[in-house]
Amino acid sequence: MPHSTFLRFILPSLAAMLIFIAAPIVSVIVQSLHVEHAQVLKEAETCDPFSGCKKTTTVDVAATAKLRAQEPLGRFNGLGTYLDRAHLASAEVAQAWAASTSVGEFGSRLMSLPFYQAMAFTLTYTFVVTPFVIVLGMLIALVINGLPAIFKGPTIFVSLLPMIVTPLIGSMVLFWMIDARGIIGSSLQTLTGDPNLSLKASPILTWVTLIIYGVWHSAPFAFITFYAGLQSVSTDTLEAAMIDGASRWERLRYVVIPHMAPLVVFVMLIQLMDNFRVFEPIVGFSAAANASSLSYNIYNDLAKASPSYGSAAATSMLTVLGVAVLLIPVLVRTWRDFNSRRVS
Amino acid sequence: MTVASRRSPLLIAAGASFVLIWLVLAAFPFAWTLWGSFKVQGDFFSKADWTYALKGVRTLAETGSAFTGAGYEGAWIQQGFWRASLNTIIVVVFTVIISLIFGTLGGYALARSGFRYAFWLLMAALVFRAMPHVTLVSGYLLPFFQWNLWGHLPTSIIVLVAINQPFTLWMLHSFFLNIPRDLDESAMVDGCTRFQAFRRVIIPVMWPGVITTGLFSFLLAYNDFAVTALLLSQENQTMVPKIASFMGSTQVEGNVMFAVAAVVSATAPLFLLIVFFQRQIVGGLMTGAVKG
Numbered sequence: 148m149p150h151s152t153f154l155r156f157i158l159p160s161l162a163a164m165l166i167f168i169a170a171p172i173v174s175v176i177v178q179s180l181h182v183e184h185a186q187v188l189k190e191a192e193t194c195d196p197f198s199g200c201k202k203t204t205t206v207d208v209a210a211t212a213k214l215r216a217q218e219p220l221g222r223f224n225g226l227g228t229y230l231d232r233a234h235l236a237s238a239e240v241a242q243a244w245a246a247s248t249s250v251g252e253f254g255s256r257l258m259s260l261p262f263y264q265a266m267a268f269t270l271t272y273t274f275v276v277t278p279f280v281i282v283l284g285m286l287i288a289l290v291i292n293g294l295p296a297i298f299k300g301p302t303i304f305v306s307l308l309p310m311i312v313t314p315l316i317g318s319m320v321l322f323w324m325i326d327a328r329g330i331i332g333s334s335l336q337t338l339t340g341d342p343n344l345s346l347k348a349s350p351i352l353t354w355v356t357l358i359i360y361g362v363w364h365s366a367p368f369a370f371i372t373f374y375a376g377l378q379s380v381s382t383d384t385l386e387a388a389m390i391d392g393a394s395r396w397e398r399l400r401y402v403v404i405p406h407m408a409p410l411v412v413f414v415m416l417i418q419l420m421d422n423f424r425v426f427e428p429i430v431g432f433s434a435a436a437n438a439s440s441l442s443y444n445i446y447n448d449l450a451k452a453s454p455s456y457g458s459a460a461a462t463s464m465l466t467v468l469g470v471a472v473l474l475i476p477v478l479v480r481t482w483r484d485f486n487s488r489r490v491s
Numbered sequence: 492m493t494v495a496s497r498r499s500p501l502l503i504a505a506g507a508s509f510v511l512i513w514l515v516l517a518a519f520p521f522a523w524t525l526w527g528s529f530k531v532q533g534d535f536f537s538k539a540d541w542t543y544a545l546k547g548v549r550t551l552a553e554t555g556s557a558f559t560g561a562g563y564e565g566a567w568i569q570q571g572f573w574r575a576s577l578n579t580i581i582v583v584v585f586t587v588i589i590s591l592i593f594g595t596l597g598g599y600a601l602a603r604s605g606f607r608y609a610f611w612l613l614m615a616a617l618v619f620r621a622m623p624h625v626t627l628v629s630g631y632l633l634p635f636f637q638w639n640l641w642g643h644l645p646t647s648i649i650v651l652v653a654i655n656q657p658f659t660l661w662m663l664h665s666f667f668l669n670i671p672r673d674l675d676e677s678a679m680v681d682g683c684t685r686f687q688a689f690r691r692v693i694i695p696v697m698w699p700g701v702i703t704t705g706l707f708s709f710l711l712a713y714n715d716f717a718v719t720a721l722l723l724s725q726e727n728q729t730m731v732p733k734i735a736s737f738m739g740s741t742q743v744e745g746n747v748m749f750a751v752a753a754v755v756s757a758t759a760p761l762f763l764l765i766v767f768f769q770r771q772i773v774g775g776l777m778t779g780a781v782k783g
Binding site: 148150152153155156157159160161163164166167168169170171172173174175178219220286287290291293294300302303304305306307308309311312313314315316317319320321323324326328329330333334363367371374375395420423424426427430433441442445446448449450454456459460462463466467470471473474477478481482485 | 502506509510513514516517518520521523524527535536537541544592593594596597599600601603604605606609610612614615616617618619620621622623624625626627628629630631632633634636637649650652653654656657659660685686689710713714716717720721731734735738747750751754757758761762764765766769772773774
């Protein structure tokens with residue numbers, strides 16, 4: 148296909164991506180280097196005959212609003228926002244390092260800083276949910292693949308439900324069930340004999356709840372991908388393995404699993420990307436007090452009454468850096484594959 | 492000899508119970524919420540006894556019958572959920588249509604171009620796919636406020652289209668790779684231009700791939716929260732942010748039931764979607780994921 152035809156075909160899609168994905172990234176970079184204007188203060192001297200003159204400082208609301216309206220971007224702040232307490236908190240980290248006697252103590256001090264707390268949850272969520280999703284999805288796929296044909300349709304239908312439901316809605320549905328007055332919450336109270344048990348109160352239980360939700364929500368995606376892959380396992384190879392005396396486990400280990408390896412990589416890649424942006428469950432479970440993620444912090448900065456664009460943009464940039472680190476191994480691998488394919 | 496011929500009963504029992512447990516885990520929350528949405532708050536969130544939710548003791552006492560539509564009435568009429576659902580329909584329909592038009596053209600070009608930049612474009616799309624949506628939204632807000640684009644439905648539609656493009660391109664690109672090149676190239680030998688070949692030869696055979704991709708675009712637009720919650724004004728709100736706004740008012744007796752009813756209402760179309768398109772969803776992942 149000649150370059151000009153290619154360009155004409157791809158132009159709408161490319162333009163949409165450049166304007167609404169690439170340009171916003173630039174806009175985020177610019178915003179992250181700026182910070183909102185400080186409030187304009189005015190000094191007034193009031194004199195009265197008895198106590199003499201007094202200087203008072205008040206906030207000039209009108210002038211502040213005018214300045215902010217004129218320059219919504221704010222003033223240039225360099226890397227200031229990145230280093231402040233809500234982000235990388237360089238000063239606080241240095242202080243915590245100096246004051247701590249052990250790594251554990253340093254870690255717990257770090258956890259009191261909002262950015263590191265969000266980072267810890269995001270990474271824990273990503274790297275716990277992803278393997279569980281893969282294992283559970285694979286098990287479901289293997290078992291459903293062995294079911295008699297009439298059961299397959301309905302079981303697949305039910306299995307897809309947690310995946311297609313809106314994440315916010317799915318997490319709200321579970322949230323109502325684990326409420327102390329909901330069915331799971333009250334059952335747990337009876338089971339443990341602790342009438343005050345609340346899954347929302349402790350940070351650990353909140354994290355566990357969110358992770359269980361994540362596995363529940365994403366396992367169907369892994370299942371359906373693996374199930375699709377199982378349909379293309381060659382029956383000839385399987386039968387040949389059986390004739391050679393391979394047991395059920397050996398057939399699974401040496402025929403099925405190697406066939407599924409590329410799909411596992413695919414699911415892992417998608418899951419790493421999607422779990423890293425975890426956000427809706429925190430809103431749905433109202434879990435922000437005990438667990439917040441990078442995406443949630445951005446949302447929180449933007450959704451409040453007077454949004455902090457600079458702060459949101461700095462967190463966004465740090466998130467994008469995180470995504471880049473996650474993706475580099477994949478990109479390098481794809482690049483090698485592509486080159487080896489060109490040579491051969 | 493079939494592969495399944497030598498199963499031990501133990502393995503069958505283990506498999507069956509595993510599937511049963513999974514099915515309960517997957518379906519029970521939905522069934523429970525659907526049932527509970529026709530009760531009053533005192534039953535669905537029962538202080539006294541969880542079986543109240545099944546029997547509807549307080550619903551019977553408060554409304555005179557075991558089921559009540561009060562939650563639905565409150566959500567749809569009192570809280571204006573009908574308006575949010577209309578907005579959702581507009582956003583979703585336009586997002587899907589525009590995504591598919593852009594995506595088929597782009598995906599076709601990527602599948603037929605042998606140049607190295609096609610590969611780089613696909614890689615860039617993969618990187619864009621990985622961007623958390625809310626990071627992009629933080630880039631939109633200021634410019635959109637300044638240019639007075641904030642709050643309108645078309646803005647959200649075009650943003651969702653763009654966010655959707657990387658995935659749409661990948662999916663349709665791998666689908667078009669499966670359509671033999673000879674098909675459109677022979678049409679061009681017969682004197683068609685590339686675009687005519689696309690229109691007359693490719694469009695008639697591309698519908699299975701387009702329908703599957705459309706389903707996933709639908710899910711993305713329908714399930715979105717980050718974009719619609721931050722880019723739409725109060726009166727243009729779609730269903731998901733509207734439901735989130737119900738949550739703020741759970742302290743008031745009855746309002747949480749509005750949210751429950753709204754949740755059930757918003758999930759119903761998704762159920763219908765899998766009832767009708769289950770085969771396309773599974774089949775689409777089969778071609779899209781296995782090849783792509």
